[in-house]
Amino acid sequence: MLYALHELAYVSAQPWRLGAQAARQFWTSPFNPLSQTAIGRTAYASAELFESVTRRYGKPDWGLEVVTVNGKPVRTVQQVVWQSPWVKLVRFARHVGDLKRAGKPSSAPSVLIVAPLSGHYATLLRGTVEAFIQDHDVYVTDWENARQVPVLEGRFDFYDYVDYVREMLGQIGPRAHVVAVCQPGPPVLAAAAVMAAENDPNRPASMTFMGSPIDARLSPTVTNELAEQKPFAWFSSNMIHTVPLPYPGVGRRVYPGFVQLYSFMSMNEERHRDAHHEYFRHLVAGDGDGVEKHEQFYDEYLAVLDLTEEFYLQTIDLVFQKYALAKGELEHRGRPVDLSAISDIGLCTVEGEKDDISGVGQTQAAHGLCPNVPEDQRLLYVQPGVGHYGVFNGRRFREEIYPRVTDFIAKNEQLVSARPKTAA
Template sequence: MLYALHELAYTSAQPWRLGAQAARQFWTSPLNPMADTAIGRTAYASAELFESVTRRYGKPDWGLEVVTVDGKPVRTTQQVVWQSPWVKLIRFARNVGDLKRAGKPVAAPSVMIVAPLSGHYATLLRGTVEAFIQDHDVYVTDWTNARQVPMLEGRFDFYDYIDHVRDMLAVIGPRAHVVAVCQPGPPVLAAAAVMAAENDPNRPASMTFMGSPIDARLSPTVTNELAEEKPFAWFKSNMIHTVPWPYPGFGRRVYPGFVQLYSFMSMNEERHRDAHFDYFRHLVAGDGDGVEKHEEFYNEYLSVLDLTEEFYLQTIDLVFQQHALAKGELVHHGKPVDLSAITDIALCTVEGEKDDISGVGQTQAAHGLCPNIPDDQRLLYVQPGVGHYGVFNGRRFREEIYPRVTDFIARNEKSAVQEPRVSARSKTAA
């Protein structure tokens, strides 16, 4: 019912949005003598603010057709190399000629960046991807909005996520490197352990976890405390809703993206309120830089997707309530997930000193849980002065975190002869 009411509210506001759009045009028209007055600028800013807070934000574009590598432009092409109803594995293929002109080697370590499936689209990692393109052959998991997946496609749960990680690493080929940002930490670590136990030739050469809840019992945050304080039945009763018509996933039970967004924003309600007040003032003052900065952030932040009921609830249960992986109790396909089986996959953990989503200690717990990784194949780093978002994006990520991670990957790039990796051609999961 909540999902249907949300859609009804959006539809009901459409006439007001059209009115706001008309007001914007009226108060910015060069034919309007009042346009450049205090009254005109305030009226325009009011209409612009109303339209922005009631708008439906769709999936953003990557916008990485050209990236700057060592001061030179390098063109990239997005190639879907594997897909299922739930995800597309996108390769950002770099133009060979541009790389040569930039003085970069054409051959580079393959890195699969596993984007979080926790409410936002993979494009939230645009800055992360742009940084890794400098020195790597980059692949990214682009997760699908669950409301767009018809019921006939079946379920997608925590264990399917593990299998998807394995399938995508197999497509990239032997001994690639995997970078898991936030939520994917536990399932990616589980996938690596399963692959190691089976001596899978496609197991990664290294794994990097950024701000991930590997062991959410450590340094608990508000998010962790909520997950532990509320009984499992509360999440099922209050957080799960049915996708309404006319979405392709009509009838599917999901954790709606707008509910997740409200939860995130309520944690920092004053900050978001102040940001929108500043946005209004920038509009009135004609401060283009301030307006652009605000819109760049919120156009991404307010774009959300839905999660399937089974994936969300299992994540709450296994990661935040049972702590199954951290306690050695996770079972996959009838077999225990044994982290001690990981012996030749290098491990890097990155945390933010001020992270209020995954507290310091939760990610680096992976080192203690994987006792058989050699010490010279480990890196534990805590970045001073950054919160959760700063762990994988922003100036300090580019200048202080990324150089450490890329050096770690370079040290652990396997020099042995490997089976050739598949070409970047479209594949579809059976």
Template sequence: MLYTLHELAYNSAAPFRFGAQMARQFWSSPLNPAAETALGRTAFASAELFESLTRRYGKPEWRLDVVDVDGVPVATEIEVAWRSPWCRLLRFSRHAEDVKAAGRKLDAPKVIIVAPLSGHYATLLRGTVEAFIADHDVYVTDWSNARQVPMLEGRFDFYDYIDHVREMIAAAGGRPHVVAVCQPGPPVLAACALMAEEDHPNRPASMSFMGSPIDARLSPTVTNQLAEEKPFTWFKSNMIHTVPWPYPGLGRRVYPGFVQLYSFMSMNEEKHIDAHRRYFGDLVAGDGDGVEKHEEFYDEYLSVLDLTEEFYLQTIDIVFQQHLLARGLLEHRGHKVDLSQIRDIALATIEGEKDDISGVGQTQAAHVLTPNIPDSQRLLYVQPDVGHYGVFNGRRFREEIYPRLRDFIAKHEAVSAEI
């Protein structure tokens, strides 16, 4: 019922959005003599703010057709390397001549960036991908919006996620390097363990975890505490809703993206209110830089996708309530996931000192859980003065975190090539 009411509210606001769009055009028209007056700027800002708060944000574009590499523009093309109804593995193919001009290697290490399936699209990692493109052959998991997947395609749960990761790693070929950002940590670690136990020829050469809840019992955050304080039945009763018409996934039970968005925004309510106050002020003042910065962030942040009921509830149960992987109790298709089987996959963990989603210690727990990886194949790093988002995006990521990961990957690319 909540999903239907949400859609009803959105559609009911359509006439008001249309009116706001007309007002915005009127008060921004160069033919309007009052456009640049205080009244005109305030009216324009009011219409712009209303429209931005009530419109539907679709799946963002990657906008990485050209990437700057040390001042040299490198063109890229997106290729689909593997697909299922639930995910596409995208490859950012770099133009050879541009790569040569930038002084980079054509035969670069393959890196699979596993994007989180936790309410936002993979484009949230645009800055992450852009940094890696300079020195790597980059692949990214592009997860589907559950409301767009017809019921005939069946279920998608935590164990299907593990299978998808394994299949995508194999599809990339060779021994690629896997980088898991936030949520994917536990299933990616499980997938690597299973491939290691099989001595799979495409098992990763290295695995890097960034702000991931490998062991959510450590340094619990507000998010962790909510998952532990509420009984499992509460999540099933309050967080799961049915996809309404006219979406292709009509009838599918999902954890809606808008519920996740409201939950995240409520954690920092004052911050978001202040941001929109500044946005209104920048619109009135005609501060193009401030307006552009705000719109760039919120166009991405407000674009959300739905998760299947089974994947969301199993993640709550396995990762945040029972901590099965961290306790050595996780089974996949009836087979125990044994992290001690990982012996020749290098391990890097990256955390943010001020992370309020995955507290310090949750990600680096992977080192304790994988006792048979040699010390020479480990990297443990905590970035000072950054929160969750800063672990994989922004200036600190580009200048301090990415260089460490780049060198770590290069080192273990060389080692895997020798074996």
């Protein structure tokens, strides 16, 4: 019912949005003598603000057709190299001639960036991907919005996620490197353990976890405390809703993206309110830079996707209530997930000092859980002065975190290359 009411509210506001668009055109028309007056600018800003907070935000574009490498433009082409109804494996293929002009080799370590499936699209990692393109052959998991997947396609749960990570590593080929940002930490670590236990030739050469809840018992945040305080039945009863028409996934039970968005925004209500007040002021003043910065952030932040009921509830149960992986109690397809089986896969953990989503300690717990990773294949790093998003985006990420991670990957790439092929 909530989902249907949400859609009804959106449709009901359509006439008002059309009116706001008309007002925006009227007050910016060069033929309107009041367009550059205080009254005109204020009226325009009011219409623009109303339209921006009531419209539907679709999946953003990657916008990485050209990236700068060593100060030179390098063209990229997005290639879907494998897909299922739930996810596409996207490769950002770099133009060989452009790389040569930029002084970079055409061959580079393959890196699978596993984007979080937690309410936002994979494009949230645009800055992450742009950085890794500098030195790697980059692949990204582009997860599908559950409301777009027909019910006939079946279920998608936590264990399917593990299988898909394994499948995508297999598609890339032997000994690629995997980078898990936030939510994917536990299923990616589980996939690596399963592959290591089976001596899978496509097991990763290294794994990097950034702001991931590997052990959510440590340094609990507001998000962790909510998961602990509420019984499992509460999440099932209050957070799961049915996809309405006209979406292809009509009838599917999901955790709607707009519910998570409202939850996150309520946690920082004052900050978001102040941001929109500043946006209004920038519109009135004609400050294009301020307007563009606000719109770039919120065009991404307000674009959300739905998660399947089974995936969301299993994540709550296994990661945030039972701590199954951290306790050594996780099973996958009837077999225990043995983290001690990981012995030739590098392990890097990156945390933010001010992370209020995955507290300091939750990600680096992976080091204690993987006792057989050689010491020379480990990196534990805590970035001072950044919160959750600063771990994988922004200036500190580009200047301080990424160089450490790429050096770690390069080191493990050399170690793998130096081993006899029978051992790899």
